[in-house]
Amino acid sequence: MTQAHNRLVRIVTAGSVDDGKSTLIGRILHDSKALMSDQVNALANARFSRAEAGDLDLSFVTDGLESEREQGITIDVAYRYFATPETSFIVIDAPGHEQYTRNMVTGASNADVAIVLVDVSRLNRGHLKVQTRRHATIAHLLGLKVVFAVNKMDLVNWSQSAFGDAAESLKRLSRSLGIADPAIVPINARSGDNVVHREQTAAWYQGPSLIQILQQHGGGTDLSDLPLRFPIQRVVRVDGHTHSARRGYAGRIETGRVRIGDEVTIGPHKVKAHISGIETYDQSLLEAEAGLSVTLYLDEEVDAARGDVLSDGAAVYVNRLVADLCWLDDQAWSPGRRYVLQQGTASPSARINSILHVRDMVDLTEVRGGEGLKLNDIALVEIQTQNPILGDLFAANPKTGAFILVDPTTNQTAAAGMIRSTEAFNQPSFEPVG
Known part of the structure; x- marks a missing residue:
């Protein structure tokens, strides 16, 4: 071509x-x-x-x-x-x-x-x-x-x-x-x-x-123009226990771009640091953008691990959210059942607190207060997580505003979800899922 x-x-x-x-x-x-x-x-x-x-x-x-x-x-x-x-x-x-x-x-x-x-x-x-x-x-x-x-x-x-x-x-x-x-x-x-x-x-x-x-x-959204979202997949240590040892954070830039010297926030702890190095498997870079897998180095030691996210500072973390769900599991949902919510590399325990409505696929009406979810149902639900997750709305960031629910007993993907609205995770009403 x-x-x-x-x-x-x-x-x-x-x-x-x-x-x-x-x-x-x-x-x-x-x-x-x-x-x-x-x-x-x-x-x-x-x-x-x-x-x-x-x-x-x-x-x-x-x-x-x-x-x-x-x-x-x-x-x-x-x-x-x-x-x-x-x-x-x-x-x-x-x-x-x-x-x-x-x-x-x-x-x-x-x-x-x-x-x-x-x-x-x-x-x-x-x-x-x-x-x-x-x-x-x-x-x-x-x-x-x-x-x-x-x-x-x-x-x-x-x-x-x-x-x-x-x-x-x-x-x-x-x-x-x-x-x-x-x-x-x-x-x-x-x-x-x-x-x-x-x-x-x-x-x-x-x-x-x-x-x-x-x-x-035309094309879709340019992910590099969205805010920086870098979920940490793995913490790597370079040069072992030598004097020049460094700690890096490996992962893929889901959205946004990052440059040497940029200030980033490590969430959900909201610790700030600056980017001191960007490396791929074979070279060092001055900047990188969405879609590239890199290892990022910071100018100071921070307590960060898999599941944490490096962002541009504007990220909000929540433990309550309202989401559209497509139910994908042969096993129907039952109240009180726990799931693993997978968002990027974060995987906190979660539960569905309530079903706001289930959409009737015959006439597309919204049936209020549905009591259950079965295979292929589409519903609007309220979800609570044990640990805070990124509160990006799907409409603003489709990469981090989406998630899946996994049944921890069967490892079956139970549902695919899109975040529609959120509630700040530090609300006094927060109760751990446990």
């Missing part, structure tokens, strides 16, 4: 099972010339192909597991790369089946944009399927830009009224979720109509193709 791409867009496909997500990605890769000739030949000779004679089953581009191809459903998350002259894309194929919602959450957590597909031929008077609503809700909660693709338009003869019914349902869904001005495009992923190139199949649609819409969204 000779031309530099000035934008990177990470896309996740979402929606209900069999709505055509894997086929869409295969079509995008095929039409953007991102498939090698041997890959095309492999598709032509693939087992379990459901394509008509002479056609390729493009869903097999991402459905690499034989069990996926045999069953015709996506199970694992697959990542692929392609580019246009203006934009580079990383595309993430996430499962649509309700059983694999946790996989979809994993894929969506790494994306900037979600394409939510809808099979127009299977809409019942415009009513959207529950999993379509759930995926759109998760994408919106994760802060993704949402693009709706009304797929399989060929099965309704590119009916304008059928597309209109689907678009109206998607607009109602968007209003209930707070998605402003959603992009809605009619496509046929199997043939490629309106995917990479604008087609004249339907004279009534004069809008852009799906790829043109995605290019308009």
Whole structure:
């Protein structure tokens, strides 16, 4: 590739099972010339192909597991790369089946944009399927830009009224979720109509193709422009017990940038120090930014350990927070149950104090005072931690404003959470979780 791409867009496909997500990605890769000739030949000779004679089953581009191809459903998350002259894309194929919602959450957590597909031929008077609503809700909660693709338009003869019914349902869904001005495009992923190139199949649609819409969204947040957040992964000692021994703090800069001489605060203890050295595995640096794994040295000895965070001083620590939760565990939540809250390298004990509401996936209403959480529920909850954690809101910092809850008895990830509001950890009402 000779031309530099000035934008990177990470896309996740979402929606209900069999709505055509894997086929869409295969079509995008095929039409953007991102498939090698041997890959095309492999598709032509693939087992379990459901394509008509002479056609390729493009869903097999991402459905690499034989069990996926045999069953015709996506199970694992697959990542692929392609580019246009203006934009580079990383595309993430996430499962649509309700059983694999946790996989979809994993894929969506790494994306900037979600394409939510809808099979127009299977809409019942415009009513959207529950999993379509759930995926759109998760994408919106994760802060993704949402693009709706009304797929399989060929099965309704590119009916304008059928597309209109689907678009109206998607607009109602968007209003209930707070998605402003959603992009809605009619496509046929199997043939490629309106995917990479604008087609004249339907004279009534004069809008852009799906790829043109995605290019308009540009890249995601520049993590280097956010406040410094450096969770300590490991304390290292250089030169052992010699006179020149130094203590360093190894980890990855999640957000922000750091330079020699910068003042930092080590939290949650709020001890201040200055950066005296920045090193990678093979060189010393004057500065470093988000995404780089480094060892930082301070100008004085401080009591810091794994789980502590070096910040620019503006960080707030809390032990009570309100968060959106996607429940991912087969085992339902029960009151009083303890979990490990994993935020970066910090892992304090935590519990869910109360459920403020659970979202009904049929009509997206908020059921107040829910008494339990079960697999695939989406809820707003109040959480209390034994030790203080970073109180970054997800909307302001998606890297440190997110966390997971882990069941300490099974090591199963019980839930993925996004912090929505916080309460200062030194409130007199604080009671240790224990």
